[in-house]
Amino acid sequence: MHRATLEDLRDRFAWNEDRNSLCQNLKQFLEETARFGVVRAAFVDGSFVTDKQYPADIDVGLEVVPGSVGTRSFVEFAAWFKPMRTRTTIRLDVYVYLPGGENDFSLFFQYVRSEDARRRGLTAGAAKGIVEIVF
Numbered sequence: 001m002h003r004a005t006l007e008d009l010r011d012r013f014a015w016n017e018d019r020n021s022l023c024q025n026l027k028q029f030l031e032e033t034a035r036f037g038v039v040r041a042a043f044v045d046g047s048f049v050t051d052k053q054y055p056a057d058i059d060v061g062l063e064v065v066p067g068s069v070g071t072r073s074f075v076e077f078a079a080w081f082k083p084m085r086t087r088t089t090i091r092l093d094v095y096v097y098l099p100g101g102e103n104d105f106s107l108f109f110q111y112v113r114s115e116d117a118r119r120r121g122l123t124a125g126a127a128k129g130i131v132e133i134v135f
Contacts, residue, residue: 001106003132006030009044018054025090026058034135036077038068039096044131045109046093057091061105064098106130 004012006027014020026044033039039062046059068074086092095105110127117126 001110001132002129003134006133009131009133013048016053019048022048022055022058022091025092026060029060029086029090029092029094030133030135032080033062033077036073036080038065038071038074038077039063039135040065040099041135042133043106043109044133049131057087057093059109060092060094061109062094062096063106064096066099069098106132 010023014023041063043061047055048058109130
């Protein structure tokens with residue numbers, strides 16, 4: 001896992017206009033998300049953190065602060081967050097999860113498919129790096 005700021009992410013991965021636009025969308029989305037105070041970190045993965053020239057989107061896992069589910073802030077966040085809007089309008093594929101839960105996307109994002117592992121000369125069960133942006 002690689003910890004980074006949004007500026008670090010932009011400096012490393014926003015090398016063309018399309019990627020810069022995606023990074024700006026992510027920045028705006030995370031700034032809006034932060035105002036609810038219910039997300040501890042965002043994990044970034046997918047083709048955006050590779051050398052793909054024009055990624056279709058950025059995959060983002062939002063880790064919820066333990067104990068925040070059910071609070072007024074979380075209910076307000078849940079009412080504001082619209083997965084389809086983020087996917088189609090600002091090209092972010094966002095998943096919200098509790099750390100250590102059944103759908104812990106920080107773990108899922110590190111998974112390397114067996115065919116990809118073979119192609120890259122990795123052993124079965126190898127993990128890949130992802131970027132953690134801490135709020």
